[in-house]
Structure formats: C-alpha cells, structure tokens
Amino acid sequence: MGIRKDESAEPRTGTGLYAHVVGWGMAVPDIVITNQDLEAIVETNDEWIRTRTGIRERRIAGERESTSSLGLKAARRALEVANMLPTDIDLIIVATSTPENVFPSAACLIQNGLGATRAGAFDLSAACSGFVYGVEMASQAIRSGSIRAAVVIGAETMTRILNWQDRGTCILFGDGAGAIVLRASEAEGGVLSAVLRSDGSGGDLLGLPAVGSIDLLNSDYVNDEHTLNKMHMNGGEVFKFATRVITESIHQALEKANLSIEDLSLIVPHQANMRIIQAAARALKIAPEMFMSNLERYGNTSAASIPIALCEAVQEGRIKPDDNIAFVGFGGGLTWAAMILRWGDPRPVDRRSEALINQGRREFSYFLVRIRASLRRFSRRISKLFGRSNRIQRLRDKADRLD
Ligand code: UT7
Secondary structure (H helix, E strand, O other), X not given: OOOXXXXXXXXXXXXXXXXXXXXXXXXXXXXXXXXXXHHOOOOOOHHHHHHHHOOXXXXXXXXXXXXXXXXXXXXXXXXXXXXXXXXXXXXXXXEOOOOXXXXXXXXXXXXXXXXXXXXXXXXXXXXXHHHHHHHHHHHHHHHOOOOOEEEEEEEEEHHHXXXXXXXXXXXXXXXXXXXXXXXXXXXXXXXXXXXXXXXXXXXXXXXXXXXXXXXXXXOOOOOOOOOOOOOEEOHHHHHHHHHHHHHHHHHHHHHHOOOOHHHEEEEEEOOOOXXXXXXXXXXXXXXXXXXXXXXXXXXXXXXXXXXXXXXXHHHOOOOOOOOXXXXXXXXXXXXXXXXXXXXXXXXXXXXXXXXXXXXXXXXXXXXXHHHHHHHHHHHHHHHHHHHHHHHHHHHHHHHHHHO
C-alpha cells in the first residue's frame, strides 16, 4: 500500500507542498420525503424507485433553508473538525447548481457567514462533478504555494429546481451540503492526483435552463421539454455515460498517482443510482462494498453527494489514516472527474486547551457576523427613514414655493 516514492506521475510543483484534508462536515435538512410521500405527487411507487435507483427517502430544504445556509453549517462543522479559525482560510469554493443568486455567489454568502475575512470566494459550476473539480482547484492553489488553506463545499437545494410533474427526475434528487477543509503541509499525502474531463456535446442530456445564458425568446433550448429554471434529464443516456466514465476516470487517476485499484480502501462516488455503482463495481472487478453509498437516505444531492458520503464514511469508521481513497463524480455539462487522496491529518494532535480556545474564537467570529448583520439592517432602516423624511421635506419645500 502507499505511494512509491519518486515515481509519482503528478507533476512536481517545486514547493514540496501537499494539500491535506484536515476537516469535514455535512448538513442536511430535517424534513424527510419518503418514496411513499412521492406516490401522492406523481404516478410512481416505492417498489419502482427502490429497485431502479436504490433510493428510499431524501431530504428537502425548509422555508428558511437555502443552499448557502446548508453550506455554511457544513463549513462551520468542517472548521471545527479542522480546529481552525475562519480567518485561517484563504479560499472558499462552493460547487453548486442551485445558488440563491447568480451573484452574490453562495461562496460569498458563506464567506460572510463564517467571518472568513481573508478569503477569496467563488461558486463553481460543474454540476454533480463540481465538488471534485473544486477540491482539485483548491489543492493546486495550495500545492503552488499561492494559498495555505481552503474550504471546499458542495451544497444544493435540488428540490427547488425539480419539475414535480416529471417522475423521471423528481423522485431522484434531494437537498444537503458537505464541506472539507484543505490545508498545506510538507508531509507527503493528501490529494495525490486528479482527472477532470468534460464533453459539452452531451449538454442537452442534462440541464437547467437559466436566465441570461441565451436569448430565451428565440431559442430552441427552452421548449416544451426544457423549462426555464427546471431541470431536465435523459436518464437512460446519462446512465450509460456514467457507468463508462466512472471506470475510465478512476483508472486514469490511479495511473497518475502511480497506484493500482488494489491500493484503494474506499471509493466515494457521486450518489446517483445504486445500479450505476453496481455496474461500475463489475467493470472495475471489485466488490460493490468498496463503494461508499448513502443514496438510500438522501437520494441524489448533486455536488453535495460526495462530501456528504465522505463525512458518513468517516463517521462509520470506513476511512482510516493512510488509506488511499478515490472520489468520482459525473453529471451535467457533461462533466466527470476522479481523484485519489491519501487520508490523514499530518499535524501533531492538538492539545485540548488549544481546541477549546479555537472553539471560543470561532463562536466569537460567528457572533460578530450576527452583530454586523443586525447593525447593517438597522442602519439601512435608519437611512430609509431619513430618506423618507428628506423626500417629505422636499415635497414641503415644493409646496412652500407654490405658496
Ligand atoms: O446526477 C446526475 C447524474 N444522473 C444520473 O446518473 C441518473 C442516471 N439515470 C438513471 O438513474 C435512470 O435512468 C433513471 C432512474 C432516471 C430511470 O431508470 P431507467 O431504468 O432508465 O428507467 P426508464 O427511464 O428506462 O423507464 C422505464 C419505465 C418507463 O415505462 P415504460 O415506457 O417502460 O412503460 C418509464 O415511464 O419506467 C417508467 N418510469 C417510472 N415508473 C414509475 C420512469 N420513471 C418512473 C417512476 N415511477 N418514477
């Protein structure tokens, strides 16, 4: 097991730095929608959904929840595990297809919610592959020496963009968020290799038409089947594409890391369909148990599915220090991506008191964020009031002049 020294096919960065996962966290809404609940919405049944997809239930965001509120919760938990402060973070990347706004980005909303005042922040659009893309971007920034630490988040409220009359898609998706903290270290390990791929010619197989990208009135893209702000999918074609690229990209990423499939302890795939995972296991000639799966409880949460599955794999003790693991994502674009990581936090175990101090400092940072937000709301109200009284004064002045 492990890396054969000096044989790594990954280009050397010259900095001698590696990007290690030192924190992880997830957040899912409390509201559960079961397959039986869906029977009341579309012509479907529990048996069909279970046997064709492996899904039993999914979570749905409540009225006061959003992509960034779920992402923020996940990021705060990840910082806690990392025992780091929001001000230690240089970069925040949110992989999402369901941001609240085109701008400000979900990443900026989360940056503000964390009080990560030294961080750059942006959203990344690569559909269900987005988390792996984001981890690779952050990892490369760390390995180049440009940044020291990053938070990468996959966060989605997929249920808000579903066409609830389309039984081919609305039964599949759920809401949630997962996050990791990546940190620079000279110790070998962390992200070992990545393969990012795309094929825009398959863009019509899976999409979410949105304002701004096209001339909506003159476009064939938005038509009877493709509705603005609602996702559409050709399930059968995406299924075939997914089974092909999982195998291919894992082999490529392993080769880049100079490892073989036997060196892997666990594969954390995008959670789309149990049958896709089973087909990939057959093609890779490995046991299906090598794949982490929690699809049964959350459905497909798009960019959030890999970090959520990762968190649960760690909780279940399925990932141990020095394990080589793989991420593999696939989805709209078309996009796909595979990554090999060596698990383990290279830092010496923190003393308890330091963890407690950092906990206090994080809480204080979140408190400041709340105070700042209340002050801003207050000052907006005041300026509105003054604005109004200025307008009234101007009207009075006008009236005076008329007299
Ligand atoms: O995250 C992005 C990546 N997305 C994916 O990876 C999704 C990949 N695709 C899939 O997971 C599967 O293609 C689906 C789960 C979406 C569909 O499964 P399928 O085995 O490919 O079913 P199908 O679309 O070929 O439909 C089979 C039958 C059809 O009926 P007929 O024409 O055979 O009479 C459908 O109308 O099942 C019917 N059907 C349903 N029946 C009950 C389709 N959806 C449902 C449903 N409940 N929800």
